[in-house]
Amino acid sequence: MNTQKISFEYCAPQTLQIKLSGDWRISAGFPEASQVIGQFELHKEVTRLEFEASRLEKWDSGFMSFLFHLSRECEDRGILFDRRGLPDGVRKFLDIALKVVEADTVLPRPSESLLERIGGKAIEVTGSIRSLLDFMGEIAVGFWRMLRGKSYFRRDEFLYILQTCSVGALPLVSLISILVGVILAFIGAIQLQLFGAQIFIADIVGIAMVRVMGAVMAGILMAGRTGASFAAELGIMQVNEEIDALKTLGISPVEFLVIPRLLALVVMMPLLTLYADFMGILGGFVVSAGVLGLNPAEYWNHTQSAVKISNLWVGLIHGFVFGIIIAVAGCLRGIGCGRSAAAVGEATTAAVVEAVTWIVIATAIITFICQVLRV
């Protein structure tokens, strides 16, 4: 029983003696320090705390935590904590635990008011806009130097990146695009069947896929796949000091790491968009001909007449812009990554979230512009 392990005695004026006995290990359980503090409350005249530990059998850090708490409490209340009655080992342990932390070694962490936090956030946002502009500027300079043959460009590396963000992405892009085509066809069918105009499913699927859905689907997939991998790869290079090693050699990380990736995505995204368009139309075709019973030849003719070359251009422009967005978000986050494993995770998440957000915003802007230009 815990109560038997501790008893109190007021043996001298203003002195509280704690008698300790039995097993005080974590596994055996022990009384709370609040029992002693309760005594302090009852007997406010106490100015000295003593221990009598002749019947104390076993102890571990559980006992130490009890004493640690008590000694802090005594310090706060101005009560003398007399440790002479404690066993030798306990006294040594307590010395180490109570060693005063030298104030200068603890970094100051000032608490911030709400206003300061809002201000801090605003400064952070302007800082990130500035770093984005800096980054875009560096990319422009890098491209200019590349065009003049002045920057270092490793062809094999570029081809490797090109491969990973093209052929490697095809299975996923195929699956998602076909399914989007299927969904569009089914949704179209629900309404158009009411008017006996199912054949216009071909127009809906064709225009929607080619104009925007192919590019958006490819964009979102590539943001999750390639954008995340750019951020993680460059982030780990930052952690491993590989980017520092480039800088001290006078090599711009933007020229060396970002431009090949940006170029690869800018080349591949329009092509992937075309591929996604085709796959989406295929999905719609399969549903229309196979499930909804439309004439395949008629469906194909309708698609051809509905999808104009201008639609194709709009889709390709989407793809091109998304390529820039994904590469810039991934690389910016990767290069700006902190030097820990957690920072790499944050950089990767931020890269994907930002890329997807900007893809949607860019789609809205392009759609609006097309509306104004009547394209």
Next chain:
Amino acid sequence: MEKKLLPVIEARELSLNYDDYMVMRGLNFRVNKGDIFIVMGGSGCGKSTILKALIGLKEPDAGTVLYDGKDFWADLVLQNQIMRGIGVLYQSGALWSSFTLGENVALPLQLYSELSSLQIREIVELKLALVGLAGYADFYPAEISGGMRKRAGLARAIALDPEIIFFDEPSAGLDPVSARLLDELILQIRDVLGATIVVVTHELPSIFVVGNNSIFLDAQAKTMIAEGNPRDLLAHSSDPRVVRFLTRGERQVAAK
């Protein structure tokens, strides 16, 4: 031909902060040609931060770094030019992981020399052999041990025969034999290339084996509290913090 910069580094009243947190202030030291200069002090005292200010990765908040009398942080073009004359061995080796060891060592040569690819390959072989990695040119960094990675990093650092080489915690994470091997390499490279060497470390064996000049940093004082040959400091220093560090706490002297 462009005049080569003299490898003498001087720090004047250097102060370094991280945001609002002051790391170091009022540093004044000079690295002479041919020195193996040790920047030492306990963990977290700002050794690596000083290194960053010396190799162009962190701009000082006050004071100047001079290379051969020229202000390193005043002019980016000059800074780039100076940086081509220095090599850095990072704590982790910092090899580019998508490159083989050969490609890692070759990159500086491809960028800053007009040599043919055959000549570059020969230099790469030589530099790898110099650090005991002959025949490893086609290995990727992930395929070799930590000690080998550091040596490969050293081969890359000396690819262009720099006049100054910086080492960031060279023996960190190495077994005593590998650490000793690296110390010997540092001495050999100083002798073979005639380079000036700056080593940031807190490893006592390395400090006494390689160093002929040093500064001692203290985290509490936030500046350097001693300078000179580490062996002289051990023999004559009266500063209890320095003596405690250099004797691993075995010898204490009373504070004045």
